[in-house]
Amino acid sequence: MLKGLFDDKPFYRKLVAIMAPIALQNLMLAMVAAADTVMLGRVDQNAMAAVSLATQIQFVQNMILGVVVSVIGILGAQYWGKGDKVVLGKLFGMGIRHCVVISVAFFIGCVFFPRYLMRLFANDETLIAIGVKYLKIAGWSYLLTGVSQCYMAIMKVSEHVPRTAWISSVTVVINIILNSVFIFGLFGVPPYGAEGAAIATLIARVIEVLWCIASSYQNSFIRLELRNLFSFERLLAKDYWHCALPLLGAYLFWGVGFTSYTAIIGQLGPDAAASNAIAAGVRDLMCCLCNGLCTAGGILIGNELGAGRLDQGRKYGDRLAILSYIIGFFCTFVILAIIPVVKHYMKLTDKAQGYLVGMFVILSIYMIGRCVNTIIINGIFSAGGDTMFDFYSLAVCMWGLAVPCALISAFWLHWHVLIVYSCTCLDEVGKIPWVMHHYRKYKWVKNLTR
Numbered sequence: 001m002l003k004g005l006f007d008d009k010p011f012y013r014k015l016v017a018i019m020a021p022i023a024l025q026n027l028m029l030a031m032v033a034a035a036d037t038v039m040l041g042r043v044d045q046n047a048m049a050a051v052s053l054a055t056q057i058q059f060v061q062n063m064i065l066g067v068v069v070s071v072i073g074i075l076g077a078q079y080w081g082k083g084d085k086v087v088l089g090k091l092f093g094m095g096i097r098h099c100v101v102i103s104v105a106f107f108i109g110c111v112f113f114p115r116y117l118m119r120l121f122a123n124d125e126t127l128i129a130i131g132v133k134y135l136k137i138a139g140w141s142y143l144l145t146g147v148s149q150c151y152m153a154i155m156k157v158s159e160h161v162p163r164t165a166w167i168s169s170v171t172v173v174i175n176i177i178l179n180s181v182f183i184f185g186l187f188g189v190p191p192y193g194a195e196g197a198a199i200a201t202l203i204a205r206v207i208e209v210l211w212c213i214a215s216s217y218q219n220s221f222i223r224l225e226l227r228n229l230f231s232f233e234r235l236l237a238k239d240y241w242h243c244a245l246p247l248l249g250a251y252l253f254w255g256v257g258f259t260s261y262t263a264i265i266g267q268l269g270p271d272a273a274a275s276n277a278i279a280a281g282v283r284d285l286m287c288c289l290c291n292g293l294c295t296a297g298g299i300l301i302g303n304e305l306g307a308g309r310l311d312q313g314r315k316y317g318d319r320l321a322i323l324s325y326i327i328g329f330f331c332t333f334v335i336l337a338i339i340p341v342v343k344h345y346m347k348l349t350d351k352a353q354g355y356l357v358g359m360f361v362i363l364s365i366y367m368i369g370r371c372v373n374t375i376i377i378n379g380i381f382s383a384g385g386d387t388m389f390d391f392y393s394l395a396v397c398m399w400g401l402a403v404p405c406a407l408i409s410a411f412w413l414h415w416h417v418l419i420v421y422s423c424t425c426l427d428e429v430g431k432i433p434w435v436m437h438h439y440r441k442y443k444w445v446k447n448l449t450r
Contacts (some may be wrong), residue, residue: 025293078306110139
């Protein structure tokens, strides 16, 4: 099956040209969370754990925004392959409209009701107090996140992926530098601790959204036009929601489920929460490669399907499916190799260090399923508009298996933290056979353009 896998040089040139900037962008975004974890971990374990729990609010926001961004990617890639920039502009305006509504809702929750939100993730009053201070500042940055994500989504499908990588990379570097300034109190600035991480994030988001808007006014970029922001196209809206509703259900299932995992581990004490924060940071860093391949592969397949070359799109899907396994095993090896380094560097209690090593071993197996499912479900299936499968698989594997097992093992059976953590990883590994069975039906090979 591997014979001839790498023979199509033009395909891999195009794939790498799109994937490398996207993977870099994802890496740089993950670096912000990792920098928060590392820097706060050097200051105070409680601050690190509290910020990790507080940022679950942004995770939920990004999950809902991800529906809008994904639909732009699915339909946008096909219309770009067809050469229809007019519809692409209308799709952009529709996406911005929805992103603004979502962002305002999360801003209100974080700035005006942060204590209620923090109580969803922690019962320790120290962690809640730190998280409240963080959210009151970080909530202002949530106003801007949706707009910048929408701009970068339209850049990716219109062959401006390198610009998105530049914007993300530079703003992440700024964010990390400002993190060190405000967390530790450098250059005469008072040390703000957890609040410093929120200040740095807010400044970086302002720079990011301004850069996105300025870039859109350059030649060959798709810019936001007011008539598209307020117009309504019935057929386009029908196609939009046909893709969006299953994605919304899937993202809500996945996002709330993932947030539930963090909340369950967070209820098991500060040591468990701190170890989980580090494992989550490493997991997000390792996912950058598979997320980059997922997005790049989806764009290439979508271009072929939108142009009517269905057989070629199917061939591209077959290659990506094999690559998903290769990347999964690569991530397993890397996670196991870095255990001594992470254990040595982070300032944790003895109990937390024991949890951390066990979580890394479990995570190394989990990453195989995560890579395979991300690339095939969110890349290949979504490129052809096959978005319902993600919803069904999450309903069964996450909410029918992993979440109940985690809840029962944590609060009824009172099992060890590592057993609870392993329950939160059951869904990705468990659904691989189902994913591959659905893949071979080739229902995702469709042209969605009108």
